[in-house]
Amino acid sequence: MxxxxxxxxxxxxxxxxxxxxxxxxxxxxxxxxxxxxxxxxxxxxxxxxxxxxxxxxxxxxxxxPRIRELKISAENIPINIIYEDRDILIVNKPQGIVTHPAPGNTTGTLANGLIYYDKSISEVGDASRPGIVHRLDKNTSGLLIIARNQESYEALVEDFKNRRIKRMYMALVYGRFSLKQGTINAPIGRHPVDRKRMAVVYENSKEAITDYKVLEEFKDYSLLEIH
Known part of the structure; x- marks a missing residue:
């Protein structure tokens, strides 16, 4: 447990x-x-x-309960494919859909739709998250790279591990910035009390460097580009 x-x-x-x-x-x-x-x-x-x-x-x-290896069923879920070739898919995940099965969400996930679209993806990578080499939270929309074979899966995992693939996010945050561009360098780890949250902590943490740029400002909010 x-x-x-x-x-x-x-x-x-x-x-x-x-x-x-x-x-x-x-x-x-x-x-x-x-x-x-x-x-x-x-x-x-x-x-x-x-x-x-x-x-x-x-x-x-x-x-x-610990998640056991799941048998994911194929489901006819619409997938917005931005690009595809024999090795990868790039899909636009909408807000509100879970990337892969988790407790309480064993169906209706992007992974269920992926193996409906391409059955061979079910044999790629982890059985509970086939073809998936990175993820987005349920309420976050954006592009995901999906591996279509084991060779591309292993290459992509290595690329993410060595930061050869750059991620860019756009976020609407509360407040305004005195500096329109900058870097936040603070170690991140599990919140000492709420283990589902991440926080700035200085023990058992990982290096976390975030570059931000203010794209637009509103009365109480700022639209940021984040790397």
């Missing part, structure tokens, strides 16, 4: 099932409700109910 701990440092006044659905955004609300009812979720050491209102000072613990 994997254990996730979330410490509540402000008063959300939100149902437990709704709160966890947002925090653990690869899992459906129905799946999270089942975990709560099965006793796999505790509040301050006690079992709870989906309707419990989360409050400041609560310590939530979620026990998740």
């Amino acid at each position: 994997d254990l996730i701990e979330i410490y509540i440092d402000e008063n959300y006044n939100e149902r437990l099932d709704s709160f966890l659905t947002k925090k653990l955004n690869t899992m459906s609300r129905n799946y999270i409700s089942k975990l709560i009812k099965d006793g796999s979720v505790t509040i301050n050491g006690e079992k709870s109910k989906p309707r419990y209102l989360v409050k400041e000072g609560d310590l939530i613990k979620v026990k998740l």
Whole structure:
């Protein structure tokens, strides 16, 4: 079992099932409700109910079954293919779709649609995330490179590992910047309390360097290009 701990440092006044659905955004609300009812979720050491209102000072613990190797079924899911050849696909993943199966999301993912489009991808790379060499969060849209054979899979994994492939993101963030372009250099690792979140930490962390450029400013927000 994997254990996730979330410490509540402000008063959300939100149902437990709704709160966890947002925090653990690869899992459906129905799946999270089942975990709560099965006793796999505790509040301050006690079992709870989906309707419990989360409050400041609560310590939530979620026990998740480890993901076993999944048999992914092919599903006729529309895929926006930007480019393809015999080795790779480049697809535009929309917001709201999970990249590959996870607890509570074993169907309806991009991976299910990929093996419907090209059955041979099911034999490439990891069985639970066939052909996938990098991912985007459920609520993030953007381009993904998909390997169509083992040779291209291994080459792409190596390219990402050695940073030969450059990633660029656009993000709308709260606030405005005094510098219109700059670099943020701060180590990143698991949040010491909320293990599903990443944070700036100085122990058991990885180097994280982010270059940003302000593309457009609004009253309270900034549109950034991030590398």
